[in-house]
Amino acid sequence: MVAIKSVKARQIFDSRGNPTVEGSAMLMISCLSLDLIYTFGIFEVDLTCDDGTFARAAVPSGASTVLKMLIKSVGMEGAYEALELRDGGSDYLGKGVLKAVENVNKVIAPALIGKDPIEQAQIDNYMVQQLDGTQNEWGWCKQKLGANAILAVSLAVCKAGASVKKIPLYQHIANLAGNKNLVLPVPAFNVINGGSHAGNKLAMQEFMILPVGASCFKEAMKMGVEVYHNLKVSIVAVIKKKYGQDATNVGDEGGFAPNILPLLAWFDYPPRPVSLAWGYCSIGLQAWNRPDMVPVSLVVTSLSLINWYHPANQILCELENKEGLELLKTAIAKAGYTGKVLIGMDVAASEFYSEKDKTYDLNFKEENNDGSQKISGDGLKNVYKSFVNEYPIVSIEDPFDQDDWTHYAKMTEEIGQEVQIVGDDLLVTNPTRVAKAIKEKACNALLLKVNQIGSVTESIEAVKMSKHAGWGVMASHRSGETEDTFIADLSVGLATGQIKTGAPCRSERLAKYNQLLRIEEELGAAAVYAGAKFRAPVPPY
Template sequence: MTGSLPKIRCLRARPILDSRGAWTVEASVELANGVTASASVPHGKSRGSREAAVINPHRAAALIEQRIAPALRGLSLDQGELDSILLRLDGTPSKRRLGGNTLLAVSLGFARAAARSQNVPLWRYFRSTARIQVPRGHFPTLLVNLINGGLHAGNNLEFQEYLVLIRQRTLAASVARAAELYNALRDFLVQTRGGTAALLGDEGGFAPQCKDFQEPFAIIQRVLRSHGWQRGIAFGLDAAASNISHSPRTMWRKYQTLIARFPLRYLEDPFGEEEFSWFARLREQVGSNVWIAGDDLTVTNVARMARAQEEGSVNAVIIKPNQVGTVTEALAAVKAARKWGWKVVVSHRSGETDDAAIADFAYGVGADGFKLGAPARGERTAKYNRLLAVATSSRG
């Protein structure tokens, strides 16, 4: 172990509420030099079955203070050493003893405290910890949730997220275009369908009733054309197909329809979480033009990702630290994806907090894309606003 970092003095934890009014856990890490930092953990409603286990947040808080804190108190650690201790304390591949949410609260809290102790922004801490080289001036394409369906909304849409991929000249310009488009879409929905069409889903996107699976993109396309905003914008879809009962062949036909009609450049979880071969068939046919991304398929788990690589299932991957449980494991997943030439898309969760560390993570690892919901609701705008701050600070 190295003495280059201050010692851990104590850990504290408490349950807090997330954006759905459900309990989650927040951990506070205090270092011996007086630096203190906290981190809270999001939750997903549409979860892959092989994600790290989530335990009751009240129990998680108790475990942090009663089991993890005594094991870490007085130690001087780097991120990898801390996370190794957390993994040994749990001792299971699924994190079922301590919970992936428990581990991530401590791992991420420590990362923030270490960054503050080193007097560097959190995004730079992630980048240097992972030893990732990112081209100067690089920033992620924004994957903006505009219309919600599936488990994230109470409407009749089966597909979970109708997205736009926004890439303008600068990160600030991308954020501005996201906000402009979101507000223009809301106005259009209210004017043409009434106020209920602008009710929100879990991730801040709108949740109108639609006549079929194509209509959300047709609505978005109409708004884009009316304002002349097509440049630098493409469409994306998170099907979350594990939650849909149609056969893979039926789903395949739907995607062919969408690709033929719209500028669809991103498809996430187009088939169920064990359908590696169907993913591969779709990637072989359209993968030169479309990011075929695994989420439930790959769950930020290097072993699952390796199988997807062997079978040629994807050319892009979702990275969600809470799927795997520690910062170190999430960074390892990013590095594996880079080794295989995949696009890296860092993502929030549907049940979020106002913790914006995921924005630092996305920027720090040089993600190709960042899924951050709609530019609405405090837990989502926290990520947008953090990106704006990062864009300013990184110019120095």
């Protein structure tokens, strides 16, 4: 019989310098002692046995979680993740986690003494339903103890269970889920950062590359790294001329964060003639019938970067986010992987949606924003469709606000066969929201973030529901990370087929990719790479 002896938490820091929680747990297995250290929010687990066994795992904290905590605190709608408990107050700008530390040390730890870590579901349900017990319309919300506190212990228990059984963590996770097929995921490298992940003007949050044409994970890494460095060496030379010396700065997730300016302009229809002056490829655009607008000048690399629409008697000239796609397309071609490396996007549209007028503001990061770059849900949908027609896009995440179920469903119906529509903020790894999305056909893929829901057991439930609905699943990191590698094992064990954990840059991102390389090597001839089957790598389990 394996029994938990002690659990202890402490506050440490994540990759962005924000406080998170670290703790330790002691288990007794006859004469065997397991010493676990883990962090919350972003949480790290060190597992040490007296025979020398050592293991580590982690869960990150997203850029949006603190904002969502503040939204919840004032009673606003639009935040559906389980509560990541922060201290508030003046210390660390309110981002301290000493309350979560106290909840582990004084509430959770004493209650788990003597329990068997092999019983993952039993322990998770005990923490979620009895020790915390808070609920809202979407299920168990962890508002008493905090999802970061509960999840840290849940992951520590998962890690301990694998060690007790003397099997790899990914195999233990597969056993917990009832999955018989281990699969190495296609990595989705976030190589251009925008949105809340970068200090530039780019509205859309992530531009990713997916090496679906690789034969194995090792080759996928080679493709991703070569495209990334082609983007830096070849393409960024152009960006620097255009955007300055800071064009090669990287965002929270290691992707480049060039200050691509928001160059979206609205015009009434019908328009007056447009004057084109091709010198240094500059285009002069005259604002029609809009006395509040002045002529603007756009500098572009090619005419193909401009796309025109006229829904509802309006014309939209959209540039900056499309330019990110153009840069990726060029970098892929220069690396020699056209057709083998495809493109994905995480728009994170909830960040620039206005509930007041039901519009999306692609200029939301501009301090002096006059509102002239707002677009309707239908207009934004048409922008995405134009992107898909012109670029090899296979995945679009969070294309609309987390409450804009109507436009999610429209887009899934119109392009869902060729492109996976991924729900992140829409679903928050919550089985209840997944069930609603399945019923309404709102999307066709789940972004798996265990810290959004707060336990391993609930995460597995969300994945199984998604797979039975015919959806894809993409395991994901968060923007605030550690060097922990738990999600690498999680992705293989659940056969998600896809994983995104940043660019091939910054050690806390590469740690996950390196762990996947180790797993592939360990599996040897039995290793299977998802490749072109990344949306459905195994039958539902």
